[in-house]
Amino acid sequence: MDDFVRIVEVGPRDGLQNEAQPVATADKIELIRQLSLTGLRTIEATSFVSPRWVPQLADAAEVYAGIARRPDIAYPVLVPNEQGYDRARAVGVSEVAVFTAASETFNRTNTNAGIDESLARFAPILERAKADGVKVRGYVSTVLGCPYQGEVAVSDVVRVARALHDMGCYEISLGDTIGVGTPRKARAMLHAVAAELPMSALAVHFHDTYGQALANIDACLEEGVRVVDSAVSGAGGCPYAKGASGNVASEDVVYLLHGIGMRTGIDLPALAATGRWLAARLGRETGSKAGKALAAA
Ligand code: HMG
Ligand code: MG
Numbered sequence: 099m100d101d102f103v104r105i106v107e108v109g110p111r112d113g114l115q116n117e118a119q120p121v122a123t124a125d126k127i128e129l130i131r132q133l134s135l136t137g138l139r140t141i142e143a144t145s146f147v148s149p150r151w152v153p154q155l156a157d158a159a160e161v162y163a164g165i166a167r168r169p170d171i172a173y174p175v176l177v178p179n180e181q182g183y184d185r186a187r188a189v190g191v192s193e194v195a196v197f198t199a200a201s202e203t204f205n206r207t208n209t210n211a212g213i214d215e216s217l218a219r220f221a222p223i224l225e226r227a228k229a230d231g232v233k234v235r236g237y238v239s240t241v242l243g244c245p246y247q248g249e250v251a252v253s254d255v256v257r258v259a260r261a262l263h264d265m266g267c268y269e270i271s272l273g274d275t276i277g278v279g280t281p282r283k284a285r286a287m288l289h290a291v292a293a294e295l296p297m298s299a300l301a302v303h304f305h306d307t308y309g310q311a312l313a314n315i316d317a318c319l320e321e322g323v324r325v326v327d328s329a330v331s332g333a334g335g336c337p338y339a340k341g342a343s344g345n346v347a348s349e350d351v352v353y354l355l356h357g358i359g360m361r362t363g364i365d366l367p368a369l370a371a372t373g374r375w376l377a378a379r380l381g382r383e384t385g386s387k388a389g390k391a392l393a394a395a
Contacts, residue, residue, distance in 0.1 A: 102361045103319070104140060105348060106271070106301060106327040107133055109376070110161070111142040111176060112345050113333030115154050117380065123157045125379050127164040132372040133330065134171055137364040142195065143173040146182035152337060162189045174235055178209055183223045187230065194227065196220045196267070197237035200254040201244035204275070208239070208338040217261050224266045236262030237303070241272045241287055242279030245340040252290045259291050259300075269299055271327055274314065276342045277307030281317035288321045301325035304346045306332060311346035312354055319360070326351055331373035332385030347386035349373050367392055 110130050114121055126144070133141050143165060149156035158175065167173055174193040177183045186194055198216040199205040205213050220236075227234045241255045259270045272291060274284070284302070291300060302318045302325070304311035315326055332347035349370045355362050370389040377384040384390055 100324060101359065102324065102363075103355050104325045105138060105351060105362055105364060106140045106142060106325060107138045107330060107348055108142045108303070108327050108345060109133070109329035109331065109333055109348065111145050111155070112327075112336070113329040113331070113376075115145060115152050116335040116337045116342075117154055117333070119380065121154070121379070123160050123164065126157070126161045129330075129372070129376055130161070130165050130173070132375060133369075134166075134168055136369045136372060137362070138171065138369075139363065140172045140174065143175050145176035146185040146191075147176060147178050159185060159189050162186070162191060172233070174233070177223065179219050180222055180226075183226065187232075191232070193233040193235070194223070195235040195237060195271075196223060196262070197239065198258060198262070199239035199244075199275075200250045200258050201240040201247050203246040204240045204244045204339065207246065208336065213258060217258075217265070220262075220265060228266060234267050235269045235271060236265075236267030237271045237273055238262065239273045239275040239336075239339075242274040242283060243276060245276050245342070252287050255287055256291050256294055260294050263295050263299060269301055269325065270295065271301040271303045271325075273303040273327075274305055274311075275336055275339045277305035277311060279304070279314050280310050281313045284314040285317040285321045288318050288323060292322065297322045298324070301327055303327035305335060305342055305344065306346045307341065307343040312350060315346065315351060316354065316358075319355075319358075326355075330369060330386070331377045331389060333376065333380070344385050347373065347384075347389065349384075349386040349388040349392070353388040
């Protein structure tokens with residue numbers, strides 16, 4: 099199998115959506131500028147969700163308009179509904195991501211809608227996106243556990259992933275929203291989804307609450323996945339997922355990948371420097387172990 103892994107950098111979105119302190123719009127734009135120089139090919143820039151639900155990203159339009167976008171980099175944004183799609187299109191967005199979950203309770207808490215209701219909300223977005231030439235990614239949250247209902251059946255993950263794919267999402271990101279998964283379980287979940295959908299259309303998205311994210315990623319790489327979501331400096335978490343902590347740090351994922359002989363096209367020292375810059379802006383140490391080690395080296 100191919101040894102190239104595409105990192106989907108979600109730091110500017112998943113990393114900052116749960117930040118307690120305000121982050122200046124200019125800093126968000128600067129973060130994306132720095133990330134754009136590291137070799138990343140996909141940088142999730144922001145979210146056009148309700149500013150009442152996620153005030154941290156209320157400046158989505160300003161951030162997106164402020165990015166000096168490069169033609170070789172995709173800058174997807176989250177949209178929860180057609181209103182979000184309209185706002186995104188108004189500033190020229192050309193790739194969006196829709197999001198739902200394998201757990202009914204989590205999805206209601208996160209988007210005020212059941213799973214099937216959310217899928218119905220996405221249908222017109224997918225139709226319009228097709229006509230507009232906009233690419234659509236799909237997220238399934240709580241694939242390895244839910245903060246409200248506990249265990250999540252793999253069959254529920256498969257059903258929702260399949261629905262998003264059938265609707266026209268080019269890639270489905272499988273999210274361990276609260277970071278409760280462990281490697282064998284993660285691999286078995288991916289295996290079950292890949293029995294129904296092409297592996298090339300799947301991505302994995304791990305939060306590192308219990309320190310399992312890198313082990314989970316390694317197990318999923320062995321299963322064949324070649325797209326990994328992560329956030330520089332390990333920032334982030336979902337405000338509507340009780341107990342969710344940061345995403346796995348992009349620097350740590352790139353260190354792992356290069357160490358096992360896989361290619362990413364990413365300049366690790368440059369990425370680590372960006373992670374440290376972000377952490378300094380947020381007034382803390384980087385959440386990436388590789389980022390710390392490279393600073394000391
Ligand atoms: P709702 O309150 O049911 O929405 O929220 P509504 O349609 O009834 O509208 C209520 C108000 O919100 C109205 O304003 C709308 O205009 C406004 P009002 O008339 O009261 O002044 N509104 C909007 N404004 C701007 N942009 C919009 C928008 N939509 C409505 N797009 C809604 C439903 C889905 C909007 C809300 O629940 C929401 O925004 N949720 C987003 C929550 C979120 O962003 N969570 C984090 C992202 S998911 C995640 O992190 C997981 C992931 O990383 C993967 C993983 O880790 O598993 C992706
Ligand atoms: Mg997430």
